[in-house]
Amino acid sequence: MTKRPHPIAPPPYHAVVPHLVVAGASDAIAFYKKAFGATEKLRLADPKLGGNIVCAELIIGDSVISVADEAPQWNARGPKALGGSPIVLTLNVEDPDAVAARAVEAGAKIIYPIDDQFYGRREGRVEDPFGHQWVLSAVIEDVSVEEMQARMAQWWEEKGTGAA
Numbered sequence: 051m052t053k054r055p056h057p058i059a060p061p062p063y064h065a066v067v068p069h070l071v072v073a074g075a076s077d078a079i080a081f082y083k084k085a086f087g088a089t090e091k092l093r094l095a096d097p098k099l100g101g102n103i104v105c106a107e108l109i110i111g112d113s114v115i116s117v118a119d120e121a122p123q124w125n126a127r128g129p130k131a132l133g134g135s136p137i138v139l140t141l142n143v144e145d146p147d148a149v150a151a152r153a154v155e156a157g158a159k160i161i162y163p164i165d166d167q168f169y170g171r172r173e174g175r176v177e178d179p180f181g182h183q184w185v186l187s188a189v190i191e192d193v194s195v196e197e198m199q200a201r202m203a204q205w206w207e208e209k210g211t212g213a214a
Contacts, residue, residue, distance in 0.1 A: 062109055062112060062113070062114055063114050064113060064114070067113075067114050067115065067116055068115045068116070068137075068139060069115075069116040069117075069118065070115060070116065070117050070118070070128075070180075070182055071118055071119075071120055071121075071126045071127060071128045072117060072118070072119065072120065072128040072129075072180035072181070072182070073119070073120050073128050073130055073131065073180065074119070074180065075102070075103035075106060075117050075118055075119040076103065077179070077180075078117050078178070078179075078180050079093070079103075079106055079108065079117055081156050081157060081158075081178055081179060081180070082108055082110065082115075082117070082178075083108075084152065084155075084156040085149070085152050085153035085155075085156040085157075085158060085178070086110050086141060086149065086152075086153070086184075087110065087111075088108040088109065088110045088115075089108065089109045090106065090107075090108055091107040091108065091109055091114065092105070092106065092107045093105075093106040094106070099119075099121070102118075102119040102121065103117065103118055103119045104118055104119070104121070105117075105118055106118065110141065111141070111142070111143070115139075128180055128181055128182075129180065129181025129182055130180065130181040134181065135181060135182060135183065137182075137183075138175070138183045138184070138185060139182065139183070139184050139185070140184070140185040140187055141184050141185065141186055141187065142187050142188065142189075143186055143187070143188055144188060145188065146164045146172055146173055146174060146186040146187060146188050147164050147172075149186045150163075150164050150174055150176055150186050153176045153178070153184070153186070154176065156179075157178070157179040158176040158177060158178050158179065158184075159176065159177050160174065160175075160176055161174075161175040161176060161177050161183060162174045162175040164186065166190060168193075168198065168201035168202055168204075168205050169193055169198045169201070169202075170189060170190060170191040170192060170193035170198075171187050171188060171189055171190060172187070172188050172190045173185055173186060173187035173188065174186060
């Protein structure tokens with residue numbers, strides 16, 4: 051086997067890079083910049099596809115995401131075309147309340163408001179204007195798995211549904 055000249059995932063890449071397909075990639079890029087402080091690393095538009103963005107890489111925090119316009123001919127459709135998405139992205143931030151406020155100002159809608167959670171995080175969920183959902187999260191305390199389990203049981207009791 052020949053040795054690779056570069057690591058599999060050179061910085062700032064990680065082993066997994068989410069590729070978000072949207073209707074309106076240029077607008078999505080502008081949203082991610084305003085809401086999440088993204089910086090644009092590159093943008094490739096295909097003139098044969100009417101200038102559609104086939105790949106834009108954005109850096110959010112220490113991670114890279116890729117954004118592209120829908121391309122039905124390649125079976126690439128966004129959440130709105132599919133009627134939703136089974137994927138939820140978590141964005142770890144210093145201040146989820148402030149990030150949620152910026153996201154809403156930029157056009158996101160609140161799915162779950164920011165609140166302290168039993169598992170030691172302050173977080174909530176927003177849906178961006180393109181149908182992707184984001185958990186905005188910050189660690190507020192270290193909680194053991196055993197304590198999380200106990201708190202979850204109590205949480206379900208308080209909700210009135212009872213723990214399984």
